[in-house]
Amino acid sequence: MKIVKLAIALAILAGLFLVSKILFLAVIILAVALIALGVWIKGGGQSADASVPTSLDGPDFRTYTAVVPDSPLKLKHFISQPEEINVSSSLIMGESEVVLVTAQATKYAAERLADEIEDTGLELTYVYLDHAHLDHSQGASVLIRRFPNAKFVGAPNVVKLQHLRMEADDKMARSRYGKNAAVPSVPFEELDSDSLMLDGRKIELWHDQFGDVGIGEPDEPHTVMYIPDLKALLPTDICYWRGHIMMGGSTSESRSKWKTQLHEWMKMDLEVVIPGHVVRADSDEMTAQGVLEFSLKYIEDYEEVLNDSETSDEVIDRMLERYPGMGHVSALKIGTFIQFGETHRLLFNARIEKVARFLPKALLRRADRKMFDSKKAAANF
Numbered sequence: 001m002k003i004v005k006l007a008i009a010l011a012i013l014a015g016l017f018l019v020s021k022i023l024f025l026a027v028i029i030l031a032v033a034l035i036a037l038g039v040w041i042k043g044g045g046q047s048a049d050a051s052v053p054t055s056l057d058g059p060d061f062r063t064y065t066a067v068v069p070d071s072p073l074k075l076k077h078f079i080s081q082p083e084e085i086n087v088s089s090s091l092i093m094g095e096s097e098v099v100l101v102t103a104q105a106t107k108y109a110a111e112r113l114a115d116e117i118e119d120t121g122l123e124l125t126y127v128y129l130d131h132a133h134l135d136h137s138q139g140a141s142v143l144i145r146r147f148p149n150a151k152f153v154g155a156p157n158v159v160k161l162q163h164l165r166m167e168a169d170d171k172m173a174r175s176r177y178g179k180n181a182a183v184p185s186v187p188f189e190e191l192d193s194d195s196l197m198l199d200g201r202k203i204e205l206w207h208d209q210f211g212d213v214g215i216g217e218p219d220e221p222h223t224v225m226y227i228p229d230l231k232a233l234l235p236t237d238i239c240y241w242r243g244h245i246m247m248g249g250s251t252s253e254s255r256s257k258w259k260t261q262l263h264e265w266m267k268m269d270l271e272v273v274i275p276g277h278v279v280r281a282d283s284d285e286m287t288a289q290g291v292l293e294f295s296l297k298y299i300e301d302y303e304e305v306l307n308d309s310e311t312s313d314e315v316i317d318r319m320l321e322r323y324p325g326m327g328h329v330s331a332l333k334i335g336t337f338i339q340f341g342e343t344h345r346l347l348f349n350a351r352i353e354k355v356a357r358f359l360p361k362a363l364l365r366r367a368d369r370k371m372f373d374s375k376k377a378a379a380n381f
């Protein structure tokens with residue numbers, strides 16, 4: 001009997017040994033497969049270093065002079081390269097001082113802008129942040145080094161949002177712009193005022209306006225500048241010129257307020273409107289009314305297509321049909337993926353999308369929703 005018991009015990013031990021070996025092997029195979037999958041997925045991402053312009057296309061600047069007699073004010077409009085997503089900056093210049101609106105998205109764009117500010121020979125007093133999106137704030141990391149005496153300011157609610165988003169913005173800037181990333185973020189200071197003075201001339205600040213929204217709340221604050229001496233309006237990302245507009249987290253209610261603003265501004269006697277993003281190839285044809293009309297029509301078209309489409313791909317395809325060959329397509333895609341809560345597609349990785357196609361739809365929707373909620377919670381109060 002003893003021998004039988006011993007034989008059974010030995011057989012169990014041998015069995016356990018064999019099972020543990022197989023389990024061990026299975027764990028190793030699984031780990032290798034996961035690493036290989038990770039490497040494969042990583043290879044499907046877009047190259048961030050493509051944001052570094054290899055050559056500069058066309059002049060960066062266009063200058064406007066004051067329409068009010070004896071006013072010394074001038075405005076220079078700078079547009080970054082297409083790889084740097086066509087971001088507008090405005091230099092409002094007086095006799096001895098200059099104010100900059102929008103610090104640019106990337107390192108090289110901010111350096112070129114800083115060279116231009118230096119060449120004016122004027123003192124940079126303020127760098128103004130009109131809304132808390134990284135493509136308008138990151139360049140501050142270059143500018144603060146070049147102009148340590150300038151004040152980096154924005155409306156209190158805009159600045160609070162910028163502070164909240166700094167870490168995520170730096171991460172996003174690195175992944176989007178690679179070695180052209182302007183990091184680390186510079187915390188702007190709160191300026192609680194409805195105006196700025198420049199060599200004794202007044203610049204009006206209109207706060208809490210409605211404009212483009214990424215992952216933010218629909219009423220994300222934008223400040224619009226109005227310069228009476230130039231009859232110039234600087235609505236930045238409330239208007240674009242000939243490029244797809246980021247509709248992201250906007251709702252029909254916020255879009256209605258957005259459109260009302262545009263209608264109101266159309267009634268003003270404006271000489272200049274500087275939109276937040278300008279497709280450079282079309283910048284010669286840009287006019288004040290043209291910018292307002294284009295932006296309004298685009299929002300109306302997007303709403304019509306959105307209300308009549310089932311999927312994000314349908315919205316994107318139909319907008320591309322309505323605006324064939326138009327630039328800034330990334331804004332259309334990002335905005336539409338946000339509208340549909342398709343968070344995994346915001347990574348712009350074709351291989352992740354391939355893997356996602358094999359997942360059950362309910363599981364993918366749940367994962368997307370979870371990622372979306374956590375991203376939104378991190379980026380908003």
Ligand SMILES: [Zn+2]
Pocket residue numbers: 133135136237276277
């Ligand atoms: Zn922008």
